[in-house]
Amino acid sequence: MAGRWKNDLNWSDVTPKAAWMNRRQLMMGASALAAGGIAGQAMAGLGAVKSDYSTMEEPNPLEHITSYNNYYEFGTGKDDPARNAHRLTTDGWQVEIAGLVDKPGTWTMDDILKGTTLEERIYRLRCVEGWSMIIPWVGFELSDLLNRVGVQPGAKYVAFETALRPDEMTGVGSRVIDWPYVEGLRLDEAMNPLTILATGLYDETIPNQNGAPIRLVVPWKYGFKSIKSIVRITLTEDEPPTSWNKTLPNEYGFYSNVNPNVDHPRWSQATERRIGGGLRAPRLPTLMFNGYGAQVADLYDGMDLSKYF
């Protein structure tokens, strides 16, 4: 159509009909699965709007996304979170926003979602362990929330903290990590439009094992930066501590940008295994910044990414 902006393009406009049909059928299948499989979910659909930031790749089915997880608070096995995370009570959830902000305070999920337009963001997720998935998140840009609280001039970093509930979290008895799980971003990374807070996936409320009721998603960084079930966001002057860096500082840095040219000390990061591809599927090449270089490479101009790994 003449005179249309890039922003007007829908997924269906730029995708062959057959692929679009497949995806619609997949979405319907996922909703049916969610209805039967995830207790207590609101099934009305979140009605999230499409986004140009979404990848055209076929999303993994909900079943993969909700059954193969890393959420160590519920156990270190990939199937532990799906088995145990139903114990997490998300009713009455509150997020404290603190530090160098004009309006510090405690936010309910209603406060956070009021006036926010939820978007679908279909992103690649690349775990540092060497596997990947395509996930249709629903959420909003972190910058929206930070602008609402007013970031003060001295703030240079954003720190995040996950809930710590020993009564509900069956994995925190083991000290793999010095709980609570904490993460952080530089302020310009946090304000990048790709950085979202997700409250849903596949147009439904986010399942507990994926980080209900609100989790960070930073698609150009290894998955462990995308911290789940957030209870505190703090604007700081200094680089905040991060859980995997504290645990194994030689293996996990603060930045943790997906980078096929900087190997993990114990394995190559050049390729990845797409979950659901089957055992004989060839590994895929891992892309610099997980394929999001056009949006984020300039954040790291002049930085040696093998030093700031």
Ligand SMILES: Nc1nc2c(c(=O)[nH]1)N[C@H]1C(S)=C(S)[C@@H](COP(=O)(O)O)O[C@H]1N2
């Ligand atoms: N609080 C918390 N957040 C976490 C983790 C965790 O163990 N605890 N695991 C991280 C890792 S290693 C990955 S790969 C992603 C996985 O997200 P998913 O299970 O929704 O795919 O969550 C990240 N966020």
Ligand SMILES: [Mo]
């Ligand atoms: Mo990960």
